[in-house]
Amino acid sequence: MFDPFFPSGTPSSEPEARARIRRSRLIPAIVLVAVVGLTAVQVTIQQLRFPSPIASNILIFALVNINIVLLILLVLLVFRSLFKVYLERRENVLGSKIRVKLAVAFVGLALLPAGLLFLVASNLITSSVDSWFNIQVERSLESALDVAQTYSRASQEDALSQARQVAARVADAWVTEGGIAAARRVAVEKALEYGLDSLQIFSRQRGEMLRWRGPKVPEEAFLSPASRLVRKALDGEPVVTVQLTDQADLIRAAVPVLRPGATRDVLAVLTATAWLPAALGSKAEEIQTGIKEYQQLRMLKNPIKGIYLMLFLMVTLVIIFGAIWVSVYLARGITGPIQQLAEGTRKVAAGDLSFRVQVKADDEIGMLVDSFNKMTGDLSTSKTDLTQAYEELQRSNVELDRRRGYMETVLETIAAGVLSLDAEGRVNTVNHAAARMLGRPLEQ
16 A cells, blocks of 8 residues: 555565564454454443343444444554654654645644534434434333233133133023033024134033134134143133234133032033234234343443444544545655755755656646756766867867977977967077077077
């Protein structure tokens, strides 16, 4: 990943590269261990205080811990970036002042809207989560459960009361109207009168004396003689239960058929069934399960709220980190070429005209770099030309000195007198022979 705080071309030694690879592998392992460890501790404490389904607790606390770890990493990244900017400013690195100014400007511009966004979003999340776990919601759920349970209890009481009334009429018919046949007839009549869905009569020996059902009740809904309800009713104890099925709820009432005027003389057992297609009992159980889950989630209200708040805080920190990164990146795009230009001017002043600034840019900085490179190139060419001209001049002077010495040697050795005059008639050269002829010393 490109790091704008340090030049991308800075070479790193092989040990540093290996250490960086080890760190890159170690950090994810530490994060994973921290998340798993914190989640295990928090779930254990939560289970000790408020027992609840472990799966939901693990999910909530895992999300909380992941957000915490990511938040810590983002905070470290932000402070790392600010610390690098501070170090460059303290060491008075060329371009550090403009980096600080750009960083402050970008962070200020990003922090204002991001902070407002965080405040508004946190208030919305807080109010929304509080409304999710409002006491009125729980009261509404409890009221719905009370209604369902009250209706179920009323249906059971009605079924038990109707079964007792039918049993009383059956006992009267059994004793006064001719025995079992009359009892069967009266039982069916009363079942139709009370709107029962099925009816059974068992003798004291648990033999089935009557089996009647309405059109809604399937054949498999009947009780067997060995059922618990029949046994309790034979002992003189009225019983009512609710059996939940996929199609409906069956309210079963089993009562003893007592001889008229007796309290313990059981003639038979009568069972009556009320068929509730609306599956009210199932709905009541669903409501009760929903209340339990709601209460368990209410215990996790603060962690859930924390998850959303940390998400918005992470977004804010990402915006701040991005602002710092962009500001330093832009500052480096400006100060990087300036640093190279300053280095180039020092080398040119020291006489090194071969230095070139290696920066690729198509803006004004690129034009400045191109101009500097062209200037150093022109200076290098001019220096080369001057050196060549100086060397040529030295060679010409050497040749002239050689020729002059040769001429002086020739003039000194010949016997003829030789004079040389310039354009104005002044004597430039005279040999000894000419001086003797003129009778004047050579020095004059």
